[in-house]
Amino acid sequence: MSSPSLRQLDIFAQMVAAGSVARCAEDMGLTRPEVLDGIAALEMRLGYRLFDDPGGEARLTPAGRKTAQAMMQLGGDAPAAVDASAADMPPLQAVQPTPPRDAIILAAPAPIFGHFQDALAAFEAANDDIAISIDLHVHSANDAAAALASGHADIAYFYALEEPAAPPSRYGWSEPVNLYAGSGHRLARADMVGRADLAATPLLTMERSNGMRDIVEAALARGRASFAMAALESDNMLEIVEALRDGAGCFAAFGPLARDLGRMSGIRRLALDMPLPAIEIRQAVGPHLADKPAAEALADYLFL
Template identity: 60%
Template sequence: MTNPSLRQLDIFAQMVAAGSLSRCAQTLGVSSAVIERDMASLEMRLGYRLFDDIRGAARLTPAGRRTAQAMTLLAQDDAEDWAEEATPAPTPQPDPSPPPPPALPPALPELLLDTDAQLPSLPATPPPANRAIILATPAPVFGHFQDALTAFEAANDDIAITLDLSVQSAVEAARAIESLRADIAYFYALEEPAGLSSRYGWSEQVNLYAGADHPLARAGSVSRGDLTITPQLAVDPRNGLRPIIDAALARGGARLGPVMLETDNMFDIITALREGAGCFAAFGPMARDLGRMSGIRRLALDVPLPAIEVRQTVNERSLSRPGVQALADFLFL
């Protein structure tokens, strides 16, 4: 969800607006099968269902409603990014508001691989006392604790919670904390980053997958040398998961062959895997679902790849507000 220009997210927004599969297909000028396929692919990426019955009333699940709300907030900030090919932005007008805080160094791959990378300290300005608690998290991580979040809201109906699904990495979590866009943030990292206080939640193993008939899928053990001559399938470079996966592969010494396909359409990746076009790295719900599919196998690497940690950080300026620490601890359990 870092890049809301993804085609599947745009189709999801159109589905929410249309209210039915047939109306959405008619609006977009495509078949219902295409819409259904893209929504299934998006649900696989996110790790949870968006619709109870996409062919019927197309009712959003609780997680789907949360996702739609988070996307609406994100679109208000970056409306021009929703289209795959954004229209030219209008001439900027003078903005009386103060400029946003500068981006935090270093770049994402450097932060993931350099444990000594430092992030700036937080200013002392507290957030408004009456603001909703903002929970920033990767979408698959939200899928992990969505039931716990629902239970917390049911027990604390006086506390409002806003979900932000645009955070993936430690750099993005730090920016969200620094700019008061998040009170609690979850993020992916190879280990605890220096300069950003956080606690370890759990780890998700990175694995490589190939078609069941691929020579590496049939091998009893796959070496790093075997991988160098194997074409790679990958998510789009603009996807926030891409640099995280690339960093894990680099840390594990897994140098893959040329990238043959880069896309966020999981249907296309699954098709290419089954056709033996190359191998694909995944972790979390995406890896779980791939491992259950017919025609696809996990490679038996002779040395496992690094696991990616899911970590939680809490904005120190938010701790005085009701419910922030309680929510952080409740989701952490």
């Protein structure tokens, strides 16, 4: 799972193991606010909630449970077993299903998994002989093609600006790319912002290893939106938000992250005088799907 920072994943893993913010903070030598900020930054980055009441008993949400299992099963930063006395639930290893008759691997960027989490839960509830595993590494068409060809995914969702030559895919929906700045920034106060304005403005970006950065940069390049320099590179969204409010530059976002930024006080979406291309979310399936009717059914179900 390359998108969130290693520190955020470490806090998440320790929170799963500890079962409470107090124990997590003690184990990591952090303050409670530092732990809660780390979880909040990770949830904002992923686009969905990991814990119910993180400041209290810190119970994993269904999406949080899937995320933790994905980290364990796919070689990410694996959380230790959940402390049953702290979290009032059996250890994480114990709640993983026994090998079912049908297993489906869905590969998708984390925000896309967040979009589907309710549908996935409903599908599993209606088909108790099927288990769905999540791979959060896939972002691009190349990622999806490799995962499907190797059998590491049955269904893959990925970002694109247009239909790629490979893998064969179908269009799901589009997410507009927007630019944001602190409400006191000169561009946020402007009635209209053009390319020349952007060229004199620093850009805040995600880290280079982040799979979402590539698609955002491709959209900006296609829209001929260039910036003075990269003023900050960070996957800690709370750090990005603070820098925006301080007037350090502007930040490009789409999907759940853009919606979260649009609701925050002290941050405004820029009124651009030129369109930026939207990000397409596309679905591709493995060549062996005809031999896995459950996976084929899930691929169609997610399009209903």
